[in-house]
Amino acid sequence: MATTPTVATIVAIFAVAEGRLQVLLVHRTGEPEAGTWALPGGLWDCNESLNESATRKLVQETGASDVYLEQLFTTSGVDPSRAAVAVAYFALVEASAVRLREEEAWRPAWYAVDELPPLAFDNNRLIEQAVERIRAKLDYTNIAFGLMPSEFTVRELQNTYEAILGEPLDRRNFRKRMISTGLIEATGKVRREGAHRPAELFRFTSREPVFL
């Protein structure tokens, strides 16, 4: 092995669309593992912090801002031909605010996390661990704010939770908990749509990470 290691950042970018939790994949053009799907990432250029590097990757791919970004873990030896360290992150973005790059040769695309193709390196395992962490944190943090627009109905928020957890929740208990924890608050506005009672609009009381 070389004695000058390379450092890369990898970002697993998640969004909820079509009622399912999806992750952004790109088609690798360079070696190694050219031709397979993988998580977006690249070499750290040493002129920015690791967090900045991950944020930059995220913005490049999605154009998203006001996003939840968290470090997952760091692995070594992903690439057997040289000494390498990969710092993995995950991010939660609002699907409707994303504009994928279309001009790129590596065609970014969303994949539902429960129907992934075999990915480069250990990216499948990485995504599994990220999903596990997101599910756990849904319970006791406001992590979901990254996935939602600034105003939303309780039903829309519940749909997001159900997509991530993969199981239905009770509407009454869900509303009660969300409001009583203080994570969300009513805006006073309503949204009329369709032939039924209008829904109240809510917002997160904080768009900074909060723990309960």
Add this chain to the structure above:
Amino acid sequence: MATTPTVATIVAIFAVAEGRLQVLLVHRTGEPEAGTWALPGGLWDCNESLNESATRKLVQETGASDVYLEQLFTTSGVDPSRAAVAVAYFALVEASAVRLREEEAWRPAWYAVDELPPLAFDNNRLIEQAVERIRAKLDYTNIAFGLMPSEFTVRELQNTYEAILGEPLDRRNFRKRMISTGLIEATGKVRREGAHRPAELFRFTSREPVFL
């Protein structure tokens, strides 16, 4: 900055002694920050995985085996003179099984986590975050097995918990929870000491990490 980054591993090694949670510090002899206290660590030599590197550091300092070791996070730019990445770990060891290196110039020593001197780099913050994580995980994992001998009384285990949490716990509720979660089980043996009823000895049902 240089374009060939260095990668270091840092290990915060914890033990409970004298009823308090302690962390192992070494006295830095080299630049930068020579003369200050810091967490043990060193450059990654690219011929082992990061986990192996951290484990090796741990064994060098303590001689401990059968230890709980977990990655905390990775930071960049700890050392302003060159591009650097530091991968931080924490470990929980049994105080009585540790033999500190005495011949070394940098004199390793235990410090109670609530009475730390100012440390090199951002080591104070790192330790704070490690302690936070350990406290949280005490509740829903068997993480404490790393701190205990293979057999112990319920009271000894409770003393360890109280040292980490920094608050007293109810004896009856503690015993009930520990046994009912299945994390510990009676060995059938007792320990006689002093003029009172002998204490039953317990062991962890698993010495691999378990989540509840």
Add this chain to the structure above:
DNA sequence: CCAAAAGTGTTAAAGCTACACCCATGG
């Protein structure tokens, strides 16, 4: 007036907290 989604309260079960007395031993 009908269909469709929004909004709301109560009850039972489980889990957690607080608390006081008897037990086994060594001296």
Add this chain to the structure above:
DNA sequence: CCATGGGTGTAGCTTTAACACTTTTGG
């Protein structure tokens, strides 16, 4: 027999889970 720490059960409270009807609107 006495001092010391070890071991045990219960009652109140809080939290969670399950569940059905009324409201508001558009067509």
